[in-house]
Amino acid sequence: MKQENKKNSSYNKIRNNLYANVERHELTERKTFSIVALSALVLASILLFVAAMIESGSKKEYIYVFGDTEQELSEKLAFSDGVQYIDMSALASFCGMDSMDGGFAINGTFISFTDGKSTAKVNGLDVSLSKKAIINEKHVLIPIEDAKKLIFGIDIDVSVEKTVITATENIYMIAKNVEFDYVTDVSAYLGYINSDSDSILILANKKNGIAEDFAPSPLVEIPEKYRRTDRVLKLDLIAEKALEAMMQDMFALGIDDVCVQSAYRTYAEQQNLFNNYVNSEINKGLSREEAIANANKYSARPEHSEHRTGLCVDFFVPSCMLELENYGHEGSYPNDVGFTETDAFPWLLENCWKYGFILRYPEDKVDITGYSYESWHYRFVGLEVASIIHQTGLCYEEYIELFN
Ligand SMILES: [Zn+2]
Numbered sequence: 001m002k003q004e005n006k007k008n009s010s011y012n013k014i015r016n017n018l019y020a021n022v023e024r025h026e027l028t029e030r031k032t033f034s035i036v037a038l039s040a041l042v043l044a045s046i047l048l049f050v051a052a053m054i055e056s057g058s059k060k061e062y063i064y065v066f067g068d069t070e071q072e073l074s075e076k077l078a079f080s081d082g083v084q085y086i087d088m089s090a091l092a093s094f095c096g097m098d099s100m101d102g103g104f105a106i107n108g109t110f111i112s113f114t115d116g117k118s119t120a121k122v123n124g125l126d127v128s129l130s131k132k133a134i135i136n137e138k139h140v141l142i143p144i145e146d147a148k149k150l151i152f153g154i155d156i157d158v159s160v161e162k163t164v165i166t167a168t169e170n171i172y173m174i175a176k177n178v179e180f181d182y183v184t185d186v187s188a189y190l191g192y193i194n195s196d197s198d199s200i201l202i203l204a205n206k207k208n209g210i211a212e213d214f215a216p217s218p219l220v221e222i223p224e225k226y227r228r229t230d231r232v233l234k235l236d237l238i239a240e241k242a243l244e245a246m247m248q249d250m251f252a253l254g255i256d257d258v259c260v261q262s263a264y265r266t267y268a269e270q271q272n273l274f275n276n277y278v279n280s281e282i283n284k285g286l287s288r289e290e291a292i293a294n295a296n297k298y299s300a301r302p303e304h305s306e307h308r309t310g311l312c313v314d315f316f317v318p319s320c321m322l323e324l325e326n327y328g329h330e331g332s333y334p335n336d337v338g339f340t341e342t343d344a345f346p347w348l349l350e351n352c353w354k355y356g357f358i359l360r361y362p363e364d365k366v367d368i369t370g371y372s373y374e375s376w377h378y379r380f381v382g383l384e385v386a387s388i389i390h391q392t393g394l395c396y397e398e399y400i401e402l403f404n
Contacts, residue, residue: 060074060075061073061074061075062074062075062078062084064086064087064090066090066091066093066094067094069090069094071087071090073085073087073139077139077141080131080132080134080141081131083130083131083143083144083145084143084144084158085134085141085142085143085144086141086142086143086144086147086156087139087140087141088104088113088140088141088142088147089138089139089140090139091147091151091154092104092106095151095154103121108393109122109123109391109392110122110123111123111127111150113129113133113135113140113142114133114135115132115133115134115135115136116132116133116134117129117132117133118130118131118132118133120133120142120146120150122150122391123391125179125180126179127150127179128179129142129143129146130143130145130146131143131146144156144158152388152392152403180354182245182249182354183248183249183252183253184248184249184252186245186248186249186355189241189242189244189245189355190245192237192238192239192241192242192245192356193241193242193245193354193355193356193382193383194356194382194383194384195238195242195356195382196382196384197238197382199216199236199238200236200238200239200311200356200380200381200382201381201382201385201400202309202311203396203397203400204304204305204306204308204309205304205306205369205370205371205397206296206300206304206370207370208304209303209304210303210304210308210309211303212267212302212303214308214309216236216264216308216309216310216311217236218236218237219234219235219236219237219264219310220234220235220236220237220240221233221234221240222234222235222240222243222244222260222263222313223244226243226244226247226259226260227259227260227261227263228259228260228261228316228318231261233260233261233262233263233264234263234264234310235263235264235310235311235313236264236309236310236311236380238380239310239311239312239356239380242355242356242357242380243260243313243355243357243380245355246351246352246355246357249351249355250344250347250348253347254343255343255344255347257317257318257319257342257343257344258315258316258317258342258343258344259315259316259317259318260313260314260315260316261314261315261316262307262313262314263307263310263312263313263314264307264308264309264310265305265307265308266308267302267303267308268302270300270301270302270305270307270308271301271302273299274295274299274300274301274302274305277295277298277299278291278292278295279291281294281295297371297372298371298372298374300371306360306377306379311379311380311381312360312377312378312379312380313377313378314374314376314377315339315344315348315376315378316339316376317339317342317344338375338376339375339376340375345375345376348378352378352386353383353386353387353389353390354383354386355383355386356380356381356382356383356385356386357378357379357380357381357386358378358379358381358385358386358389358390358396359375359377359378360374360377360378360379360395360396361373361374361377361395362395365395365397365398368395368397368398369395369396369397379396381396385399388403
């Protein structure tokens with residue numbers, strides 16, 4: 001029994017010791033846990049505080065000023081890859097564009113963007129952007145530099161502290177650097193087509209006369225296969241080379257019955273032409289005054305004729321000409337039929353800009369150009385200007401007023 005008691009008491013001692021140890025250990029553990037938890041809490045608080053401080057320091061709002069309205073964009077929205085962006089939705093509404101079908105429309109031009117893609121679509125054609133577009137529920141963000149290129153006539157001024165956007169009165173959507181192909185290899189002519197010489201931008205109309213002694217230089221002959229064979233026709237060198245590229249492509253497409261029937265005219269030639277028109281109007285029974293007024297609608301006094309610049313051509317399709325019963329003045333077409341019914345006309349309308357040419361006297365711009373609709377008269381202005389005119393639907397007078 002004793003022994004058992006002894007045993008028991010030893011056992012109890014051990015047990016008690018054990019319990020005490022466990023208790024102490026638990027106490028220590030609890031203490032440690034409390035300290036760790038407290039430390040973590042403090043640390044987390046510090047971290048949160050620091051993060052908040054950092055964020056409040058970098059959380060800049062960028063203010064985009066669109067006339068009377070302002071738009072705020074956070075840095076996260078205003079910048080991507082170090083490039084500053086602008087919200088096309090806000091810009092478009094400021095420019096009076098219609099937002100539709102995920103894109104923006106103005107003056108017959110429709111432009112759209114795809115999230116994450118560095119191309120825009122302008123009237124179905126791909127236009128490169130310098131960086132990808134970023135689209136979310138509220139914004140269509142594109143780099144400011146691309147917006148400047150895409151919207152002609154807008155001035156986007158970026159200040160250090162905020163972004164101020166100002167715009168000119170007339171805004172037109174425009175895509176530069178539209179990608180397209182030529183029909184044949186015209187690489188030998190590209191230098192001329194892309195010319196940005198000031199000399200090719202001369203404006204000659206009824207308000208802007210050109211001097212009697214004006215002489216384009218140098219003038220070169222249009223190859224015989226591209227002109228009416230009974231006439232020697234000359235053109236400004238740059239325009240002539242661009243014309244050759246255009247004719248080469250038209251011929252390659254089978255539009256090979258078209259030819260140039262009039263190009264550069266001297267002062268004297270234009271004077272004679274105008275006088276002949278006046279006389280033929282007089283022969284129809286008009287007074288001299290009425291005859292001059294009538295001739296002025298489709299021809300010009302020598303100081304006002306664009307043909308004296310050596311930068312424009314009148315096209316001609318002999319087969320079409322013969323079928324016409326009532327064409328207008330000699331060697332040309334009536335205002336609304338004739339050349340428009342040839343294969344050449346729709347092709348030229350759609351493609352002449354690629355060679356730097358424009359339809360100079362469009363049907364809907366008679367009041368501005370001062371000339372009747374001339375579907376056959378094309379003027380060389382160089383690829384860049386021709387591209388702008390083609391895509392905006394401006395006539396040359398409007399282009400000059402807006403951009404020069
Ligand atoms: Zn003409």
